[in-house]
Amino acid sequence: MELILKYFPNLTEDQISKFTQLETLYQDWNLKINVVSRKDIDELYLRHVLHSLAIAKVIDFKPGTKLLDVGTGGGFPGIPLAILFPECSFHLVDSIAKKLKVVDEVVAGLELTNVKTTHARVEETKGNYDFIISRAVAAMPTFVHWVKGKITKKQNHELKNGILYLKGGDLTEELQDYKTAAIYNITEFYSEEFFETKKVVHLPIKYKG
Numbered sequence: 001m002e003l004i005l006k007y008f009p010n011l012t013e014d015q016i017s018k019f020t021q022l023e024t025l026y027q028d029w030n031l032k033i034n035v036v037s038r039k040d041i042d043e044l045y046l047r048h049v050l051h052s053l054a055i056a057k058v059i060d061f062k063p064g065t066k067l068l069d070v071g072t073g074g075g076f077p078g079i080p081l082a083i084l085f086p087e088c089s090f091h092l093v094d095s096i097a098k099k100l101k102v103v104d105e106v107v108a109g110l111e112l113t114n115v116k117t118t119h120a121r122v123e124e125t126k127g128n129y130d131f132i133i134s135r136a137v138a139a140m141p142t143f144v145h146w147v148k149g150k151i152t153k154k155q156n157h158e159l160k161n162g163i164l165y166l167k168g169g170d171l172t173e174e175l176q177d178y179k180t181a182a183i184y185n186i187t188e189f190y191s192e193e194f195f196e197t198k199k200v201v202h203l204p205i206k207y208k209g
Ligand SMILES: C[S@@+](CC[C@H](N)C(=O)[O-])C[C@H]1O[C@@H](n2cnc3c(N)ncnc32)[C@H](O)[C@@H]1O
Pocket: 070, 071, 072, 073, 074, 075, 076, 077, 093, 094, 095, 096, 099, 120, 121, 122, 123, 134, 135, 136, 137
């Protein structure tokens, strides 16, 4: 929890309580349904919570913002961001039911009223969102194909609605068709070695490609 407060020092008591409870909830559920690897559960705050929250260092979502987390798995990046932005709404989608079972239990345990989940392939869902968030689901061209019809055309002020994707490694080739993509090294925000190769890609809706 200290790790989260190091980078997000202005959390409310309620947010601190939810981030604290998160660890116990995941540890308990992970014993029953393995959604997070053993190593990752031991470093939940670093590898999952803080990593997910890097998106918040790129965009400070305004109240009322609608977000879709594609391929949320055990709830990342959606759950940590839903705690940080209680006035935004989050739709978490995954094609594997047992992972969403854990997410549903965590959402209920934390009383996160701003989160809903759907068990489906994202291509089969309908809806419009200001931002699509994701980590480790598909290469960018496939991902864009899946979600571009779901991003609301109305620009959210200066925030540049679009995709916010947590990615690692060299993205030059993968992003060559997306000239408007902004790539942020997470080491700009956090000093932990774990983030050395990790990035947030912001692809606004008005991209070419
Ligand atoms: C490597 S896991 C990442 C999970 C989570 N985002 C994280 O970073 O911890 C990829 C997830 O994407 C889901 N997924 C892959 N393709 C999908 C699709 N077309 N629609 C919905 N979920 C999908 C898988 O079921 C899996 O849970």
